[in-house]
Structure formats: C-alpha cells, structure tokens
Amino acid sequence: MDNQEILAVHSVLHLIYHRNKNQHQGAKWWKWLSMLKRTTWDLGSMDPTKAASSYRQHLASHLIPRCYLAFSTVVADTQFATLGIVLLAALARLAKATGVDSKMAAQAQPKIKKITPVVSTADDRGERVSRNECDALSGPAKAPVSKTTAKPTDDKSSAKRTTKSSKRKKNAIDDLFSGLM
Numbered sequence: 725m726d727n728q729e730i731l732a733v734h735s736v737l738h739l740i741y742h743r744n745k746n747q748h749q750g751a752k753w754w755k756w757l758s759m760l761k762r763t764t765w766d767l768g769s770m771d772p773t774k775a776a777s778s779y780r781q782h783l784a785s786h787l788i789p790r791c792y793l794a795f796s797t798v799v800a801d802t803q804f805a806t807l808g809i810v811l812l813a814a815l816a817r818l819a820k821a822t823g824v825d826s827k828m829a830a831q832a833q834p835k836i837k838k839i840t841p842v843v844s845t846a847d848d849r850g851e852r853v854s855r856n857e858c859d860a861l862s863g864p865a866k867a868p869v870s871k872t873t874a875k876p877t878d879d880k881s882s883a884k885r886t887t888k889s890s891k892r893k894k895n896a897i898d899d900l901f902s903g904l905m
Contacts, residue, residue, distance in 0.1 A: 727768050729821035734764040736814050744807065753794035757811065760791050764818060784824045791815050 741761050748754050767779050792815060798808030818824075 726821050730764055730768040730818065733814050733818045733821060734761065734768050736810075737761040737764060740807070740810065740814075748804075753798055756787075756791045756794040760787060760815070760818070763787060767822070780822055780824055783819070783822055788815060788819055788824060 737757065738761060741757060763779070763783070767783075770779075792812070795808055795811040795815060798811060799805050801808070
C-alpha cells in the first residue's frame with residue numbers, strides 16, 4: 725500500500741466533494757462518495773502495517789463494489805457523465821494503490837448459484853391464431869350511429885346556437901390574420 729497514492733486519491737475526492745456538495749448532496753451516490761472520502765483519509769493517515777488487512781478486506785468486499793455501482797449511475801446520467809468518469813477513475817486508482825484487485829473482490833463476495841426455471845412442456849399455452857382469423861372473428865367494432873335520432877325537438881334553440889357561434893366578437897388578432905384565410 726502506497727500512502728502517498730492514497731492521499732492523492734483522497735485529495736481528488738475531497739475537491740470533488742467540496743465543489744459539488746451543494747448540488748449533489750441529496751443524490752443517492754453522494755453517500756458512497758462521502759464514505760469513500762472518509763475511508764481514504766483514514767487509510768492514508770494510518771500506519772500502513774496497522775490498517776492493511778482490515779481496511780483492504782472492507783474495501784474489497786463492501787466499499788469498492790458499491791461505489792462502483794453508484795458512480796456508474798452518474799456516468800449513465802449524461803448531464804454529469806464527466807463527473808462520473810472522474811469518480812470511477814479515482815476509485816480504480818484507489819483499488820490499484822491498496823492492492824484490491826478483481827480476484828480479492830470476487831473472493832470476498834459469496835458465490836450465488838444461478839437457478840434456472842424449469843419449464844414444463846405440459847403447460848397450456850393456448851392456440852395460435854392468424855391475423856386473418858382474428859379480423860374475421862372480431863367483426864365491426866361499433867355500429868354506426870344514426871344522425872336522425874339526434875335531432876333537436878325545439879327549432880328555436882337550434883337557431884340560437886347557430887347565431888351565437890357565428891356572432892363571435894372579433895379582436896385585433898383576428899383582424900391581423902383575416903387576410904390569410
């Protein structure tokens with residue numbers, strides 16, 4: 725473990741933290757940046773022989789994988805992609821400086837067996853229907869509505885409606901665009 729390299733990573737993380745605190749403080753990935761910054765400070769300021777095994781195990785099993793997931797969401801957000809790339813680069817630099825590599829991270833995480841679902845061939849999957857059969861079965865969707873049934877019984881009310889709709893007040897906008905129609 726190189727303390728100078730770890731402190732250099734801490735200074736990058738501290739500058740990112742200080743500059744973006746007001747804007748991103750409520751984001752989910754901010755918690756992981758804060759934890760990573762604190763851990764790098766603790767790791768860089770300690771004697772390398774004291775903290776080697778416990779911090780490396782914590783970094784490998786817990787902090788680095790979760791920070792990677794959190795920071796990759798920042799990269800996926802196109803608005804802050806450059807910030808996310810810098811965070812991922814600092815994380816990779818820290819992993820290299822502490823000696824945490826992919827082998828150690830794979831050993832620290834428990835291996836989960838992948839369970840494949842069993843598909844039974846006896847399940848009823850229905851019948852295949854072609855589009856032509858589907859159109860013939862559905863028939864007309866709605867019957868046409870007759871316009872004769874919708875006649876108003878009162879002739880005066882229909883006359884009022886037509887005069888009201890045609891006698892609309894004209895404004896200055898209508899005057900401007902009247903020559904276009």
